């Protein structure tokens with residue numbers, strides 16, 4: 001427990017424990033109010049009571065550090081180019097272009113572990129398949145899979161809180177979008193930059209694509225969020241996850257909840273690790289505006305959207321939207337899949 005109500009930059013810290021227990025109606029209603037305030041303001045908030053243990057996080061961090069310390073050749077053995085259409089594996093520093101420029105980070109792309117017998121894998125669906133694991137750090141596999149399982153449970157619970165905050169039944173998202181969520185997970189390493197360097201962006205300004213992102217970060221910091229009051233730091237708070245609204249929730253709510261631009265610059269002088277889990281709609285879901293009955297006027301707030309209306313304009317499935325986005329940040333892979 002952090003014991004904090006908010007970070008120095010004003011991002012709220014919400015105890016979400018009651019979202020795991022449907023009988024705690026009063027507390028859940030209170031959490032829903034806090035979630036609503038956060039989503040109406042910056043679209044960013046921290047959570048405690050998320051069910052990911054300190055031990056799970058510590059193992060994830062430790063094994064990830066061991067992975068990034070491997071030689072380039074060892075990391076290249078699981079390069080993304082070997083992951084095929086599943087879009088998994090390691091990419092080097094500068095290998096991803098979040099806002100059209102190379103990011104100052106390396107990373108490991110992961111997701112729901114699906115075997116070759118899974119119907120979607122058999123049918124060759126992009127972004128579905130097996131993760132690539134480094135043979136030199138075999139412990140990384142269970143550390144990642146345990147963490148992802150716990151964090152995905154937190155994602156389901158949080159979506160109940162978000163549904164309640166929008167005046168919907170708690171299981172609204174589960175019923176319509178996330179019975180089989182698209183879960184992508186990344187392990188990022190932002191190397192220490194020399195103090196004199198013009199510190200380029202670790203990740204350029206962007207919004208996330210899906211419903212909700214749950215991010216664990218080490219103690220070094222560097223994440224920045226564009227709030228209505230300007231850019232603020234989202235500093236590390238031990239034991240918390242940083243959550244933010246993605247484009248699909250913005251789309252469903254007509255901008256009532258905001259998918260907020262954020263970026264990373266590692267100025268700590270240390271090597272920083274972060275672990276975003278993207279909790280997103282089923283690949284085949286067609287994401288629709290919320291029912292009017294929820295009381296949210298999905299048209300009213302469209303103009304608040306930071307980049308005009310792009311997330312509201314597209315047609316198709318979440319998978320189509322995601323592939324369009326991913327092919328911009330990884331042009332090489334995009335050419336292979338699309």
Ligand SMILES: O=C(O)CCC(=O)C(=O)O
Pocket residue numbers: 186188203208215217222223262263264274275276
């Ligand atoms: O590393 C971080 O703190 C944030 C990463 C991020 O924004 C992303 O992967 O979408």
Ligand SMILES: [Fe+2]
Pocket residue numbers: 206207208213262
């Ligand atoms: Fe992001």
